[in-house]
Amino acid sequence: MKIIKRYFVTGLIIVLPLYISFYVFITIVNFMDSLILLLPKVARPDTYMPFHVPGIGLLMTVVGIFLVGMVATNFLGKKLVSFGEWLLDWIPLLRTIYKSSKQFISTFFSKDADGFRKVVLIEFPRKGTYAVAFVTSKTRGEVQAKVDEDLINVFLPTTPNPTSGFYLAVPSDEVTALDMTVEDAFKVIMSGGVIVPDGRPDGRGQLKK
Secondary structure (H helix, E strand, O other), rough: OOOHHHHHHHHHHHHHHHHHHHHHHHHHHHHHHHHHHHOOOHHHHHOOOOOOOOOHHHHHHHHHHHHHHHHOOOOOHOOOOOOHHHHHHOOHHHHHHHHHHHHHHHHHHHOOOOOOHHHEEEEOOOOOOEEEEEEEOOOHHHHHHHHHOOOEEEEEEEEEEHHHHEEEEEEEOOOOOOOHHHHHHHHHHOOOOOOOOOOOOOOOOOOOO
């Protein structure tokens, strides 16, 4: 029974992520395909093709994102983006969502930013219980001025969806740096601890300030 259980669990670990990945992928493809129906008939690819091509909506979305990025990098595109952001400033709810999302994504993908470049261990949600988090920046402004301790801003993602989480200002002496990469940390978080990369023998590191 122990052997059967081990084989079943091992198979589940392999099959379940594949199932979830394919399910999410198919859901995205179907959603993108449904968006094509919003276009006028003359603009739909199916109008000029003898049969329906599944996933063409996803392809159009990828191409569209690429074109938007290409246009946004030139002088005129930057002016259009600035004008669009100026319009969003007049809509309170959308303004907050857009700016927060843009700052989050920019920090994550930026090669020069320190955000999401350091993986740390903090005590959360109570003493003696630890969680993997990412250093985003050094705490500044009123948050730091209100306390005597030196604080560090960290983002604590949730499992299994790491795009949501908590912002925490943690005392720097209570933050333990880890040697694992950001990619390995995401594997740990998304798998709920099932996938754990090997660490250094000492298991501890010093956080650079």
